[in-house]
């Protein structure tokens with residue numbers, strides 16, 4: 245059987261990043277920069293006050309010595325008047341310093357402070373303390389200068405990045421386009437959620453799962469449920485979805501069954517099917533399809549069992565999608581962190597186990613449920629906050645052992 249890390253590399257290696265485009269900041273959260281970005285504006289764009297108070301020359305400030313107020317500067321305005329020696333100008337937080345000022349006397353450090361911030365500026369202000377030059381002054385370019393590199397290609401745009409881009413002069417971000425994920429669940433037994441079930445039928449929970457996993461990763465899901473187990477209907481479904489997808493995920497029909505249509509159909513298109521030494525999630529398929537214009541579209545074929553779908557998505561689907569988003573590729577090991585086992589468990593060795601687990605108050609790992617890693621226990625899966633990785637040859641996991649965990 246194939247090693248999990250090798251399958252990871254094969255699947256992530258299918259990625260074709262989406263084309264670069266410009267997206268308004270309002271829609272760019274979770275996208276990846278397609279090029280390096282430099283500042284068009286400095287931050288701060290001009291030297292300004294960090295406090296409501298008075299722009300002064302620090303050398304003029306002495307307790308009990310009044311300073312004449314010669315101007316009143318609100319945020320959004322500026323003073324044409326240079327600061328003359330022995331005077332002050334009233335200034336609000338964020339307003340530009342007048343020429344000649346080198347410090348801000350915050351209003352709390354003035355006599356009769358309560359009357360110094362009325363709508364009309366006072367005629368003079370009397371400091372109650374001395375000041376060092378530079379006090380409460382935010383120099384232009386302190387954070388970043390015009391033209392300085394801000395963020396590199398490959399950066400994932402978080403709310404803070406988007407705010408920073410707005411501040412340095414961008415209305416749109418140069419990013420890789422948001423990918424669409426085509427989702428195909430196969431199986432004659434599947435019915436839409438909520439439909440009555442005849443004998444042998446089950447609700448199609450995998451389409452729901454994959455739709456939301458793709459959306460959670462920031463992609464646009466395009467679900468298509470194939471309720472008929474024939475090669476013709478499946479290939480028609482693929483043809484319908486491939487033109488609008490940057491990646492396709494199928495569930496079901498990849499093991500050894502007599503009606504495993506996914507395998508039969510996709511082999512004709514060059515998709516490779518394999519057994520990966522993992523539990524759950526053993527049967528897997530992967531390859532590149534071509535859309536009607538010849539564009540390459542990666543496809544992964546996951547086993548039908550719902551927990552197998554979930555585990556396979558975390559190990560292969562999500563990293564592939566990340567690479568299609570334009571994320572710099574990470575190693576298989578970068579998916580995991582090390583954690584101590586709090587409550588042990590036993591299991592049948594043979595394949596690498598991915599056990600739905602939880603973290604106790606001390607950060608130690610325990611099985612999420614009594615069901616272990618059985619691949620049909622979808623109702624228990626939401627309890628899990630991690631997937632604990634157990635090497636293929638280990639039968640007993642003991643308290644105090646260290647395990648690798650993929651944190652959900």
Ligand SMILES: Nc1nc2c(c(=O)[nH]1)N[C@H]1C(S)=C(S)[C@@H](COP(=O)(O)OP(=O)(O)OC[C@H]3O[C@@H](n4cnc5c(N)ncnc54)[C@H](O)[C@@H]3O)O[C@H]1N2
Pocket residue numbers: 429430431433434446447448449450451495496497498499500501504524525526527546547548549550552619
């Ligand atoms: N003779 C063998 N049988 C099986 C093997 C094997 O090696 N030899 N492998 C087992 C393993 S491991 C897995 S995993 C499954 C994978 O099966 P398939 O990918 O072919 O999936 P199906 O047979 O279509 O379905 C499996 C299971 O999952 C349920 N299912 C399918 N689709 C959905 C859906 N959209 N929503 C909810 N549940 C779904 C389906 O009803 C089955 O119970 O094969 C083993 N067999």
Ligand code: MOO
Pocket residue numbers: 522523524525526527547549552619
């Ligand atoms: O590999 Mo399967 O997913 O164990 O049930």
